[in-house]
Amino acid sequence: MSARILIIEDEFLVALDMQVGLEDAGHEVVGVGDDWTSAMQLARLNPSVALVDVNLCDGATGPSIGAWLGQEIGCTVIFVTANPRQIDKPIPGALGIMIKPVDSRQVVEAVEFAVAARIGQTTPTPPPCLMLLNA
Known part of the structure; x- marks a missing residue:
């Protein structure tokens, strides 16, 4: 099942690796931003999943953006x-x-787990690369 993904990451090569891996896996990357302003603008494109770094171009705004x-x-x-x-x-x-560091395969696994969780079809355990919050 494909998803609409928003990437908020200020390291160009990291963001590019995520984008290419996700697109190769059949997901749609709706945009890549690197700060609060770009996140707000790109959110209009209705992503279902967002990958968000903590420290961005405008400081440690990732938690607030998330x-x-x-x-x-x-x-x-x-x-x-x-x-x-x-x-x-x-x-x-x-x-x-x-x-x-994460590789594109791990990002795809985490996104696919997130998509399954959104529709109530989670697997018993998350991929090893993903630490669940509030679990």
Whole structure:
């Protein structure tokens, strides 16, 4: 099942690797942003899943962006970060955290788990690369 994915990542090569891997797996990447402003603009494209880094061009805004995307847009958020300790409180709509470095295969596995979770068809365990929040 394909999904509409939003990538919020300020490292160009990391974002490109995610985008190529997801598109190769049949998902639609609706956009790539690197800060609050671009996230707000791209959210108009109705993503179902967002991959969000914590530290972006405008600072450590990822948790706030993730909360906004989860609450206001209703998409499932997966944080992809080298700084998981910065996610220090529950965030509505956030499914889990992937710790960088990650490869495109892991990103696809996590997104496909998120899509299944959105429609109530989760597998018994998440992929090893995804740490569930609030689990």
